[in-house]
Amino acid sequence: MTVIIAGGHGKIAQLLERRLADAGQEVVGIIRNPDHAADLEKAGAKALVLDLESIDAETLAKHLQGADAVVFAAGGGAKSGAERKMTVDRDGAILLADAAEKAGVDRYVIISAMSVDGFDVEKSTLPVDDNDDAAVWEVYRRAKSEADADIRSRDFDWTIVRPGALTDDAGTGQITTGATVDRGEIPRADVAEIVATAILEGTAVRTQFEVISGETPISDALAEIKY
Template identity: 70%
Template sequence: MRIVIAGGHGKIALLLERLLSDAGHDPVGIVRNPDHTADLEQAGARALVLDLESTDVDTLAGHLDGADAVVFAAGGGSASGAERKLTIDRDGAILLADAAEKAGVSRYVLISAMHTDEFDASRAELPAEGDDVFQVYLRAKSEADADLRGRDALDWTIVRPGGLTDDPATGLVAVGARLETGTIPRADVASIVATALLEGVAVKTQFEVVSGELEISDALTAIRY
């Protein structure tokens, strides 16, 4: 499978690229900075240098021609301002969906965040500072998720992980429509995405996930949300 990953230099994306490459697949990571190409190559991926904030649907769709799936793992980052939460976390995800539909790529996995729909609307407008930036982030993720759920042409999966850690993978998770706050290693999130793609499970589902007691494949196969 040729799988194109937006945010290809992120921590989860690099772990996912290694998993896909080791399984004999062809991961392609979208990166804005050409200096990141070597890191992707070390992870077994090819780099596509493209700025999601300045490209258009037709250009991105051209790069998706022949792909089997896309993954949105991009984000403005913790140091970015409120505006980039909207232009990357929301608009970037929607742009990738538009391009996937135009290119005829039906499989789409979106890495979102836990409890995104519970943002405080009174604090999630621009301009925003301080704690309100987080509310804008939740709003951006929520609106991107809602857009994807409304696309009948895409076989989407929305993964909403809890707090991310750099701990080693456990392979054990808990999933649900809504979970209490918890944490999960980034390596397990990467495995969840890889499993959803390679096993063809959790299609048309949205779920929250933290570390738990179920094997990833079993947990995803049982999802019925």
């Protein structure tokens, strides 16, 4: 199986790359900065250097030919301004979906965020002062919500993972999922395991769910999801 991950240098992405590589899969990480290629190689992935903010769907689709699944783990980053929340977190996810459809890739997993659908419409309207953290946060929520809505409209086998607050703690392998769940934390390692399990076991197809740490083994939780 070949899995291509957008945002290949992110913390979750590198954990996912190692997990998939250790499972014997071919993994490709999309990165913008060629200096990050060595880190991907250490994680067991090949680096594909391109910029999701400047490439078109037709060109990207050529790079996705032959892939079995794509993962959107990219983001503008904590220090990026409001505009890049839209051009990366929303438009990048939609671009990857467009390219996946053109390339015939029918498995798409996106890492979203909890509670994004309740964004403040007025505060999330550009232009936004990038020094206004609350307004930028609402733009981020809007970007994620609109990206997820686009993915849900597609005919391919999508999965939308909406984790709670992310930590760098060791993974527990135990989670709680739901259409909505109480606020809580989850290690990035467990989010990576969720994505890997969904792809490798073919579970949680055409589902969207929030997730935090819990008491149910990841494989069991994903097999039971109906949201």
